[in-house]
Amino acid sequence: MLRAITHVRSFTRDSRWFLVAATLWGFSFSVTWLLLNFLFEGLGFSQTMVGIANAVPNLVALILALPVARLSERTGYVRMMRMGAFAAGLGLLGLSLSHSIVPAMMSIFLIGLGGMAFWVVPSPLMTALEPQANRTYLFSAQFAANLVAGFFGSLAGGWLPSFFARIGGFDPKSLQAIQWTVMVAAVLYLITALPLWKLTEVRPAEPIGGKLWHIPRPARRIILILLVPNIFIGLGAGLIIPFLNIFVEGKFGVSFAALGAVFAWSQLGMAVAVMLQPIVAERFGKTASIVIVQTLSLPFIAMLGFSGSFAAVAIALFVRSALMNAANPIYAEFTMGQVKEAWRPSLAAAEAMVWTAGWTVGPLLSGWIRSKLGFGPGFAVLFVAMLILYGTGIAYTWFVLRPIENA
Template sequence: MRQIALFGCDPGGARSGSTFAPPHTASRCGERGRKEGPFRSAIWLPGAQALPGIHGQEGRAMRTLQRSSYTRNVRLFLVALALHGLSSAIYGLWLNLHLLDLGYSRGIMGVLNALPSAIVLGIGLPAGWWADRVGRRPMLILGGLLMAIGTVGVGLGISPLWVGLGVGLIGTGYSLFFIVYAPFLTENASEAERTRLFALSSAILFWAGFLGEWIGGALPDLFRTFGPVGPTIYAGPILLTALLDFLAVLPLLGIREVPRASPRTSLAGWRTQALWDPIVPMAIPNLLLGAGAALSVPFLNVYFHERYQLDDQTLGVLFALTSAVTGFATLLAPAIARWIGRIATVTLTQGLSIGFLIGMALTDQAHLAALAMVLRGALMNMASPLYTEFCMEQVPATGRAAVSGILNLTWEAGWMIGAALSGFLQQQYGLVSMLLSTAALYGVGTLYQYLAFAARDRVAVACGKQVFRGQIS
């Protein structure tokens, strides 16, 4: 799961929690971009604490430090984030083709795509608890190093055991790195600056993905010219992403830790909050959409490569164009939501996306399938921040970090199930079956969102509630 994505974002085919991804899977995490992940709507993660909740001398010291040094911290972090976004896009473009060239069955490919999500499920909440105690900087550095080392293992490994170990390290590093993403930005910006900062971080990920996919499309031909550096022609681009991940650690070394209030949220408290209404209803569509995304999104490169015989460079251009259009479309969602409401906007855009997904599965024309993919990706992802914001408004401020963590884990659970099943579907019924199965799960999840929350959202809009603030809360 090496696509950067956060829950609720359909990454559209780069490295598969988040997303982000504004949530790494075997393809580094979620639909772009965790993101549907990953890609990439910004969300609250376990351990995120808002500054207004910090009082007294510690709070004053924190605000003073922020005024003097937050710009440096943020700039260093955004440089690292851009490098990870660039790396993730290239990695996700070629990972599954690399696995197939190694001779792996589609079943093993599906398991490797599901493995990082299983790791995130296992360590997500404990990692959030640990991050509140050891600090953000150590978690960022350790996560970045593990992602880089794991990517080397994926690029050089031949046996499924060694490649699986590399994918597992990527999943662990991803979880550690992105679990402190939102808390770090929250603690290094004033309340007035936070909205712009989260929007900027999301934009950086989209455009880093665009650049990575554009450049990545030419890399296999480049390595064919100069000779392979690993067991397959795609190992070279993957190892290049490991170098980018190592470089991303360098700016993190210059980050200055910001003092924080003593953590008050325990793992036991998180488990108790998971029983609150409406957490379970909010988590159900995450499970369905996560499973649907994992069935096909990490394998879209395989789909276009095998069904339409697109060459590597054309694939890179196609995925880059999808990222670019998605980035622009995301800016339109708040305006639509002011007219019809957030949940109605989510339903409309995701519903239209499903139509293009079905068209992509049924057409035999490569140019029509490519157009459908671009429009599908933009429509599916453009309104995901609206749903994230709506979810955060349904719970008290003191519970948002824990609830966000639960929703993120639900997405990862769906992703793990979908990625594991995708290999079976491809082997037994072909590539078209995975797209149609994704469309079915998307349809059920989208309909559930509307039936469960549209009325509640209309009440909020009628009362004059701000529709979209573009922030992670």
């Protein structure tokens, strides 16, 4: 841990302002994520429509990730992220004021568009902000900043509906309480743009020309090889993760405050694991460290899905989140290091597209399966599918990506 702190203290000024923006974004995102499905239900969405609403931002990412990444080469990475913060904030504000499906879906589209900039741009930006010795630690610090902010965001998301309910005289789980809370998150999304004005603009030294929807032909083979784990893990996550709040609340009937506390502590566990993961990567190698922590998470996924104890589920959620997500910044930094600088925005976009393809198909399948089988049997099938898909992605990392790292 002391080694990690030493590296963090040596970050450049731009890196530190970037981490401030990442922290604000993570806080706002966690407030939103905790309550979004309940907002949809309050608007009268069926379970199928809730699945569709969860899939819309991912569908936006699937279609527009590559154009946004390629456009950021020309506008500059920092400017693209500022535009993303404004788009997400305005979209979430519109969603908080919506009272029907059509304006809600339009707002969700705008949120997805803004979120896309914060997904595909940070990896190439961070690669440019720090030298090789610090790069893995910056990737981990960015992820950890999101998670620590997520800890407080989840607590705030659980507490704010009760706060607004006391002021307005309505139920903490009412649509009004949720809408007021989402408005707060919308304002915070807009504020995220402020620290980004402190950053020096960054562009690739030799940006690639051509159409915005095209990945450079020489880059396609290596990008495809690097993407395969995300195909399996993204689909597995898409089946369950967007609906974990519904699963826990529906199975145990807990309050929003208790639900927020559970997700908050899971975020904090992830933050600690993420900051320690670079040390594991230095000891065992990047891909081996990814396989180790992801494999250790599998028993806790099973516990999360099939335990009848709320305490056991809370512990499983905490450990699974910490282990599974500890690998994310290491994987991102590893893949960025396998391609040329000019290809990195395209790789980041392709990774986002593959991941969001899983998070587009996954919620749709999840909503359909639960509507056919019911709450308990539906989630049981989905957790089994998640375990199989995760195991396949982990095996690919070990047998295909590890030899690439060691070559």
